[in-house]
Amino acid sequence: MADRHLEPDTPELRARWGKFAFSKAWEAKAKAAIARYPAGRQRSAVMALLDYAQRQVGEETQTQGWLPIPVMEYVAAYLDMPIIRVVEVASFYTMYNLVPVGRFHVQVCGTTPCMLRGSDDILAACKKRGMAKGHTSDDGLWTLTEVECMGNCASAPMVQINDDNFEDLTADRLDAVLDALAAGKSPKAGTQEPGRHTVEPSGGPTTLKQMVKANHDYRGDW
Amino acid sequence: MPKVTVDGVEIEVPQGATVLQACELAGKEIPRFCYHERLSIAGNCRMCLVEVKPGPPKPQASCALPTSEGQEIRTDSEMVKKAREGVMEFLLINHPLDCPICDQGGECDLQDQAVAYGRGHSRFHEAKRAVTEKYMGPLINTVMTRCIQCTRCVRFSEEIAGVDEIGALYRGENMQITTYLERAATHEMSANVIDLCPVGALTSRPYAFEARPWELKKTLSIDVSDACGANIRLDARGREVLRILPRVNDDVNEEWISDKARFQVDGLTRRRLDKPWLRRDGKLVAATWAEAFEAVSKINPGKSVAVVAGDLVDCETMFAAKALAGALGSSLLEGRQTGLDYDCSSLAAVNFNSGLAGIEDADAILIVGSQVRWEAPLVQTRLRKAVKCGAKVFVVGPEWEATYPASFLGTDLAVLDKLPKDAEAAFKAAQRPALILGGAGLGKGALDACLALAAKYKLVRDGWNGFNVLHMAAARMGGLMLGYAQKGGIADLVKAKPKMLISLGADEVDYTRFADSMIVYIGHHGDKGAHAADVILPAAAFSEKPGTYVNTEGRVQWADKAVFAPGDAREDWTILRAMADALGVSVGFDSFEGLRAAMAKAVPALGREGLADYGALPKGKAGAKGSIEAYPIKDFYLTNPIARASVTMQRCSAELLHGETFAEAAE
Numbered sequence: 001m002a003d004r005h006l007e008p009d010t011p012e013l014r015a016r017w018g019k020f021a022f023s024k025a026w027e028a029k030a031k032a033a034i035a036r037y038p039a040g041r042q043r044s045a046v047m048a049l050l051d052y053a054q055r056q057v058g059e060e061t062q063t064q065g066w067l068p069i070p071v072m073e074y075v076a077a078y079l080d081m082p083i084i085r086v087v088e089v090a091s092f093y094t095m096y097n098l099v100p101v102g103r104f105h106v107q108v109c110g111t112t113p114c115m116l117r118g119s120d121d122i123l124a125a126c127k128k129r130g131m132a133k134g135h136t137s138d139d140g141l142w143t144l145t146e147v148e149c150m151g152n153c154a155s156a157p158m159v160q161i162n163d164d165n166f167e168d169l170t171a172d173r174l175d176a177v178l179d180a181l182a183a184g185k186s187p188k189a190g191t192q193e194p195g196r197h198t199v200e201p202s203g204g205p206t207t208l209k210q211m212v213k214a215n216h217d218y219r220g221d222w
Numbered sequence: 223m224p225k226v227t228v229d230g231v232e233i234e235v236p237q238g239a240t241v242l243q244a245c246e247l248a249g250k251e252i253p254r255f256c257y258h259e260r261l262s263i264a265g266n267c268r269m270c271l272v273e274v275k276p277g278p279p280k281p282q283a284s285c286a287l288p289t290s291e292g293q294e295i296r297t298d299s300e301m302v303k304k305a306r307e308g309v310m311e312f313l314l315i316n317h318p319l320d321c322p323i324c325d326q327g328g329e330c331d332l333q334d335q336a337v338a339y340g341r342g343h344s345r346f347h348e349a350k351r352a353v354t355e356k357y358m359g360p361l362i363n364t365v366m367t368r369c370i371q372c373t374r375c376v377r378f379s380e381e382i383a384g385v386d387e388i389g390a391l392y393r394g395e396n397m398q399i400t401t402y403l404e405r406a407a408t409h410e411m412s413a414n415v416i417d418l419c420p421v422g423a424l425t426s427r428p429y430a431f432e433a434r435p436w437e438l439k440k441t442l443s444i445d446v447s448d449a450c451g452a453n454i455r456l457d458a459r460g461r462e463v464l465r466i467l468p469r470v471n472d473d474v475n476e477e478w479i480s481d482k483a484r485f486q487v488d489g490l491t492r493r494r495l496d497k498p499w500l501r502r503d504g505k506l507v508a509a510t511w512a513e514a515f516e517a518v519s520k521i522n523p524g525k526s527v528a529v530v531a532g533d534l535v536d537c538e539t540m541f542a543a544k545a546l547a548g549a550l551g552s553s554l555l556e557g558r559q560t561g562l563d564y565d566c567s568s569l570a571a572v573n574f575n576s577g578l579a580g581i582e583d584a585d586a587i588l589i590v591g592s593q594v595r596w597e598a599p600l601v602q603t604r605l606r607k608a609v610k611c612g613a614k615v616f617v618v619g620p621e622w623e624a625t626y627p628a629s630f631l632g633t634d635l636a637v638l639d640k641l642p643k644d645a646e647a648a649f650k651a652a653q654r655p656a657l658i659l660g661g662a663g664l665g666k667g668a669l670d671a672c673l674a675l676a677a678k679y680k681l682v683r684d685g686w687n688g689f690n691v692l693h694m695a696a697a698r699m700g701g702l703m704l705g706y707a708q709k710g711g712i713a714d715l716v717k718a719k720p721k722m723l724i725s726l727g728a729d730e731v732d733y734t735r736f737a738d739s740m741i742v743y744i745g746h747h748g749d750k751g752a753h754a755a756d757v758i759l760p761a762a763a764f765s766e767k768p769g770t771y772v773n774t775e776g777r778v779q780w781a782d783k784a785v786f787a788p789g790d791a792r793e794d795w796t797i798l799r800a801m802a803d804a805l806g807v808s809v810g811f812d813s814f815e816g817l818r819a820a821m822a823k824a825v826p827a828l829g830r831e832g833l834a835d836y837g838a839l840p841k842g843k844a845g846a847k848g849s850i851e852a853y854p855i856k857d858f859y860l861t862n863p864i865a866r867a868s869v870t871m872q873r874c875s876a877e878l879l880h881g882e883t884f885a886e887a888a889e
Binding site: 004006009069082083084085087088091092 | 386388389390392393396401403
């Protein structure tokens with residue numbers, strides 16, 4: 001996070017993105033987002049619109065997408081608000097990418113619960129595949145970022161890749177996920193632990209065991 | 223009105239006051255960085271912590287906490303002391319201790335408060351944060367590592383200036399204050415963030431490394447760059463005024479001044495006339511005072527004298543020149559250099575009657591031929607406040623970039639006789655309707671039609687006078703009070719073909735029309751007037767003489783003398799007094815006090831500080847013709863001879879208005 005910066009405003013950037021405009025599908029979503037707020041409060045929709053713009057950029061570049069300066073200016077003009085306010089929002093939230101990212105944006109959680117459950121191994125596995133923190137790999141496939149808590153502590157360690165979370169990872173499981181992604185498949189999102197569905201206790205329930213099969217009235221036990 | 227107890231003393235505070243304001247009312251000093259009376263409350267520096275009961279048992283930020291009945295506030299408890307020390311220690315974690323090379327040193331809030339409320343040492347041994355330099359234009363010097371993120375500058379540009387150009391990017395420890403893509407701040411009031419910045423992050427670029435505040439002699443003065451008469455302080459060292467800062471006056475400039483008022487100061491030492499000059503064989507040659515007065519007495523004009531006053535002169539100078547012309551038997555006086563000839567029989571009709579502070583209360587405003595943003599940036603901030611409170615603004619004239627929603631009604635003046643429906647409705651419904659007539663409107667003869675409009679929509683009503691004329695020259699209202707207005711304007715002077723034309727620093731006059739006159743120029747800068755002059759008598763700029771100025775709302779204000787005029791230059795009134803001797807007439811005063819007394823006798827209003835009374839508004843007649851094609855100010859930064867001589871203003875003009883780029887020297 002510390003090394004976030006805006007992509008420099010170059011003539012090439014202007015040439016590539018200067019004509020950016022919402023496609024029909026995203027425009028409809030943008031209109032819907034603006035309609036959620038009272039008239040004259042359209043700038044409340046800035047976060048949604050930045051997200052849509054980033055996704056459209058992603059579609060155009062076959063990546064997760066990012067926010068070039070001309071695109072932020074487009075959003076500012078779309079919402080009739082000062083550009084500096086848009087950049088403030090985009091630079092505040094780390095989910096907005098300020099520089100180009102690869103096809104898959106691998107965001108490894110390194111906060112305490114994940115770290116205790118082995119996020120160091122996950123990072124090492126990523127680095128073994130040639131990724132480096134804050135960089136996009138040469139083939140344009142991977143961008144590695146270390147992020148703070150994503151709220152999946154019960155199934156730590158976890159990695160977020162584009163819109164999906166992959167949890168209960170080990171180095172091997174991560175390799176399998178990344179291989180599948182690289183091969184163009186869509187691996188199952190969520191926990192990677194066999195037999196686990198979401199974040200229920202692994203190895204079966206430890207409390208309310210009698211509730212597993214049928215509803216059970218515990219009140220008599222109190 | 224809630225009653226609260228501050229440190230054991232019970233006081234009553236206004237409804238809605240914050241705890242910080244309550245403490246101030248009780249006479250307690252609360253340290254603060256982000257809180258500012260004229261900006262919205264941010265509550266992010268945490269320096270104003272106090273103990274409040276009832277409430278959670280922890281220190282609370284007093285700036286953002288409303289008072290309520292029966293609150294017990296303590297500013298002197300152990301908890302408060304510890305809290306302040308803690309906040310100060312945190313603030314200093316990332317603040318470089320470079321006070322010896324910081325321009326803010328000696329007038330720095332952080333420095334003062336660290337001494338008063340800090341612990342005296344830090345327990346932080348890790349590396350400090352550093353922030354990359356930011357560019358904010360030719361006026362603002364930035365050292366962003368010193369920034370403590372109070373966001374006063376962000377709030378100023380958004381709320382007061384109305385141009386969102388400064389923002390806080392990134393978050394947490396990485397938060398950085400910057401303009402968008404590090405472009406120069408372009409607003410006319412942008413440099414006020416220098417005063418607002420409580421640390422040395424934003425300092426004055428032209429004044430960088432010039433002086434320490436304790437070396438400077440402070441003189442109270444009045445700004446002459448526009449007709450608002452902003453209250454300023456001249457900071458001088460030796461014979462040079464080094465900087466200009468605003469003074470607080472809620473009736474005039476609150477605590478802002480325009481960038482031109484602040485930074486034209488370096489023009490005071492450049493292109494100065496520091497010795498008399500005479501035109502011999504078409505060429506100006508340096509002379510002595512004796513030779514100059516000999517030349518003046520040789521002109522021997524008799525009654526054939528006219529006086530034209532410039533935009534920057536004080537009332538004393540104009541009165542002395544009037545006395546001289548009167549002694550010679552002439553009453554040809556004019557101050558409206560560019561040929562305006564509006565009717566001045568009633569000064570109420572050419573005055574900013576609602577007052578600079580009063581215009582804030584207006585709820586419907588019609589601007590006729592005035593680009594307020596350039597002609598009076600201070601009025602612009604007042605209009606912005608009015609619009610924030612719901613006022614509607616309509617403008618007749620070419621479009622300009624307003625910092626508030628304004629509807630432009632076109633350039634045709636006929637619209638004054640029949641306002642469009644929405645404007646008509648707004649004016650009919652308005653409790654306090656106002657009209658602002660600017661120079662472009664006066665030039666097209668719209669004064670009569672505007673007076674008629676004032677009667678039609680009852681701009682003058684109980685306790686409210688909404689008829690306003692916005693002048694651009696600091697000398698204008700004073701000149702009009704002293705009779706510097708001919709019926710036909712300057713054309714009357716041309717027609718009279720005076721043998722001698724006394725020019726009091728008049729640099730906007732078309733002197734080719736006075737080809738047959740001997741032009742005696744009494745002024746301080748080698749500008750257009752000096753180029754046309756036959757005799758140049760070097761005089762004092764506004765910083766070098768005491769003087770009386772009347773601003774566009776008719777407020778009489780006195781300025782003091784900060785430094786002496788350079789070289790052989792003298793104060794204007796002494797030159798005119800000596801000229802009287804050279805021409806063999808008597809003007810009736812021998813000292814500055816005598817001059818002031820004579821002036822107060824002739825025009826009593828000029829002898830009293832404060833608003834002058836001009837009586838009732840005369841009636842006008844409808845029927846405006848013509849259209850406003852352009853505004854008089856073509857370049858905001860170069861409107862007067864001092865600004866034109868100023869390197870800073872020249873660069874502002876080139877960079878901010880004409881888009882030139884300047885390479886920055888590596889530091």
